Amino acid sequence: MRKITFKILTKMPTRYIDNGIIFIAALFIYGIVGTHYIMNLGWFDSIYYATITMTTVGYGDFLPSTGIQKIFATTLAIGGVGLLAYVFNIILTNFQEKMSEYSQGAKKMKAIEVMKDYYIICGLGRVGKVVLEELLDRNQNVIVIDKDKDKCESLKEADNLIVINEDAIEDDLIAKLAGKKCRSVIICTGDDVNNLYIVLTIRETNPDAWIVTRASKLDNIKRLRKAGADKIVSPEIIGGEDLYYESTRPHILRVTVKHTVDEIYDEFRLIAKHGCTLESIDYHLPGIETPLTREIKAMKLHDGKRYQNYLNSHDDQRHALENLYKTVNTVHSHFISGPDQVAFDKLLKDLEKQEEIIGVNLTNEEIAKITSKEIN
Incomplete structure (x- = not known):
């Protein structure tokens, strides 16, 4: 308990303490100077008189006799009592607030322990x-x-x-x-x-x-x-990507298709042929609205060729991708960016000859309804 009390007092806002010291010092100076000139006492006696009057001790060895002296002694005594009460109230109030904060903090720590x-x-x-x-x-x-x-x-x-x-x-x-x-x-x-x-x-x-x-x-x-x-x-990177996608939105095509792993390169060849970029792929689990998304960001033909060679030389990766295709019943969507709508129209015509196109620019909800039929 002593440690907590000491910690509370040491963390007390300094502005309260500083203000109290300033007020006390100002009143003390007022008492010394006033005693010297109004009570006609020497400086040492003035310090003594101001101290005992401010603290309301009042030994009675120096008594005010004139009206002005009585008024001065009264103001000094009232000021001392009021100021001490003010400072004590600030300290007590702040102490209670700190105790409340520590109590709340202890409750929160107990809540965290059981969380x-x-x-x-x-x-x-x-x-x-x-x-x-x-x-x-x-x-x-x-x-x-x-x-x-x-x-x-x-x-x-x-x-x-x-x-x-x-x-x-x-x-x-x-x-x-x-x-x-x-x-x-x-x-x-x-x-x-x-x-x-x-x-x-x-x-x-x-x-x-x-x-x-x-x-x-x-x-x-x-x-x-x-x-x-x-x-x-980094918000800068995310913000830059969002700005890019928003700026290309008029030239972004989402094509939902069905094809096998063996047809990946042929599809990519058509995308590169028309100057388009494969931005990402969404794999749609049957009946589930939120797809699995994989970023691609590839536009050159050699990127597709390199990936095909990678699958041909890594059986484990090819097997994993084939399992993913089986899980989604080969239903997936391509986000494709392109130069203009003319390029998209030509690309769609070529894709229709090669694979099954389920839809263009379908929402996840619409795709989920389509794939849920396969479950039923």
Whole structure:
């Protein structure tokens, strides 16, 4: 208990203490100067008189006799009593607030102890809020750490959400929480220096922790990786990719087809022939709306030829891809970017001659309805 009390007092906001000292000093100076000139006492006696009057001790060895002296002594005594009460009230109020915070903190730590696997989010900015929403939508347990009190108070705690108003870089709390029960630490602050420090703190004590961090600047990606981050996400890269895809949306074609592994190269040959790029492939599990997505980003014919040679020389990889095709009943969608609609029209005509086209620019929901018929 003594340790907690000492910690509370040492963490008391200095502005309260500073203001109290300034007020006391000002009143003391007023008492000394006033005593010297109004009570007609020497400087040493003035210090003595001001002290005993401010503290309402009043030994009675110096008594005010004139009206002005009585008024001065009264104001000094009232000022001393009021000021001491003010300072004591500030200290007591702040002490109670700190005790309440420590009590709440103890309750949160107990809640964390009984909480099963959880995610930790460091930083509740715009990125952190999006991550939090995604996790809560999936009914995951989440611990949020942020030094901004207003942001923390804006969240409503629940059985699966604990909010800690602390600075992750100033406490060893993050190192303690990133233990075996922590599925992942997601660092979302906008300051790469803070992110780097948090990564180092966690990695030093938890070598097996899975750490995902944000990198505000591309130059810091290597530093964060060297510090021990498992995954690094840059809004600049993601934003650039989104801008690219949005800008090419009028020239993006989604073709849902059925074909075998042996026909991959022939299909790619047609895509390259018309100056198009195979951006990604979605593999549609029967009756499931969300597909498995694989990025490709290939546009040159030799890319397709090299991949064909790779499959021909690696039986295990070919076997794995064939199993994937069997799982999705060979139904998959190609995201293809191209120069214009004319190129797309020509490409579709060639593809129709080679493989079965289920549809063009179908939504995942529409494709799920089609594939669900195969289950029935």
